[in-house]
Amino acid sequence: MKILLASDSFKGSLTSQRIVQLLEKAVGQVFPQAVTEGMLVADGGEGTMEAMVAELQGSVRTVEVRGPMGTPVQASYGLLPGGRAIIEMAQASGLPLVPTEQRNPMRATSYGTGQLIRDALERGIRDITIAVGGSATNDGGMGALAALGVRFLDEKGEPLEGCGADLARVQTIDLSGLHPAAAQTAFTVMCDVTNPLLGPSGASHTFGPQKGADPAMVEQLERGMSRYAALAEQVTGVSAAFQPGAGAAGGLGFALMAFLGAQRRPGIETVLDLIHFDQKLEGADLVITGEGRMDWQSSFGKVPAGVGERCKRAGVPAVAIVGGLLAGYEEIYRHGICSVETTVSGVMSLEDAMAHSEDLYLDAACRLLRSIRCGMKMRGR
The missing domain is CATH 3.90.1510.10 (Glycerate kinase, domain 2)
Structure with missing residues (x-):
């Protein structure tokens, strides 16, 4: 199983590089035999x-x-x-x-x-x-x-x-x-x-x-x-x-x-071309992307939409982990993203969420991957 990791940073809390590290840890816990390839992406803005x-x-x-x-x-x-x-x-x-x-x-x-x-x-x-x-x-x-x-x-x-x-x-x-x-x-x-x-x-x-x-x-x-x-x-x-x-x-x-x-x-298109994303998609079974906050604007040139569209064309399922969801986020499903998981697991302030961003992200990644593993078991029945 090959999983690509390509998430934007969570501004103010998690860099794209740290997210890759956390995803690698989560994959190791849920799919220990899987091969991961992480990459740093951005949409042309800060970072x-x-x-x-x-x-x-x-x-x-x-x-x-x-x-x-x-x-x-x-x-x-x-x-x-x-x-x-x-x-x-x-x-x-x-x-x-x-x-x-x-x-x-x-x-x-x-x-x-x-x-x-x-x-x-x-x-x-x-x-x-x-x-x-x-x-x-x-x-x-x-x-x-x-x-x-x-x-x-x-x-x-x-x-x-x-x-x-x-x-x-x-x-x-x-x-x-x-x-x-x-x-x-x-x-x-x-x-x-x-x-x-x-x-x-x-x-x-x-x-x-x-x-x-x-x-x-x-x-x-x-x-x-x-x-x-x-x-x-x-x-x-x-x-x-x-x-x-x-x-x-x-x-x-x-x-x-x-x-x-x-x-x-x-x-995002320029960035994905620069890092040869399409070539890296070859042979992939899953792509995990994301951003700090997902709303209606996410479908217009943001990382999840750009990654999702490439995955859609290649026939590779893509999922997203985000810090929060706002109105209109559902539009992302039209751009190749199959599922979205939030890092926030309970009632908390923004300050608390950012202060515990690493633990919350790792927990969300594990939840998402366990759901995928459940789906794989159901398919095999």
Whole structure:
């Protein structure tokens, strides 16, 4: 019996790696003869870079870059086998790097993310995946492009730094200084949101408020973004403003697609391909996946849905262990997940559940596996 273990982390309590260890222990208790293969997975959000580096035996490189509000920060990205790199935008330009009272998308810049990309290019990397969740910025990717050598000039021909306020000021875009290696590099935007750059569901209106924008600021950012997008299309010849995902990360998705030819892919799909999940499915009898909380959103680009769909296509049953269930979780059954088990075994507070997360997870895994063993006995009768 071969069992694959592929769960997302439980944020704040269990890492993906620790979950694999607990599942291996549970399998050893219930199916001692079974062969297990654990893998670290994520959906493109927090922890994706660390999971991919550990799973693929890569390495982490840390460099000092410009943070979202201009102060230096230490940011890391992953170097993967085969001349690839994975960058989490949040490492350099993430919202958690900015105290709540200082959040201001008019001033925030994605420059640090561009510095990470530039560093990877200068190390000879020619296949770069960028996970764009959790940004503090709404600069249309101007900052990142500026770090890569693109010059944004105002009406006086003076260079702009590349922040939200500069969107309305840019008059000329000069691509002559773009890092020469960019043209030889394959870029992938790891992104689950499908928002366009402009309009009511665009970057400024949808995500601007959570980054500190008031209504007047949202309208100002939208007008500037529209001007910037039109100019970018004139310069690049690429119409990307209304492409799905263009509004991700305050418009960084747009910049990567329009200026660097990046391809957008859902986060979990990218991760599963990177770790060769389909090949590992061959010969498997069962897959155990999961996440910290399962609800209606779990069916849209989250780890259990991505793993479940792959299992469904391969004809391999998949089950999930989760920390909690909320409204709409039943949708996951349409995505190849056969059963869901919760770790919470009684009335308890969230604090207690997290404090005893390892014991609760191990108990849930054993309960689930014993149910599977019961089903196998019933089938054999």
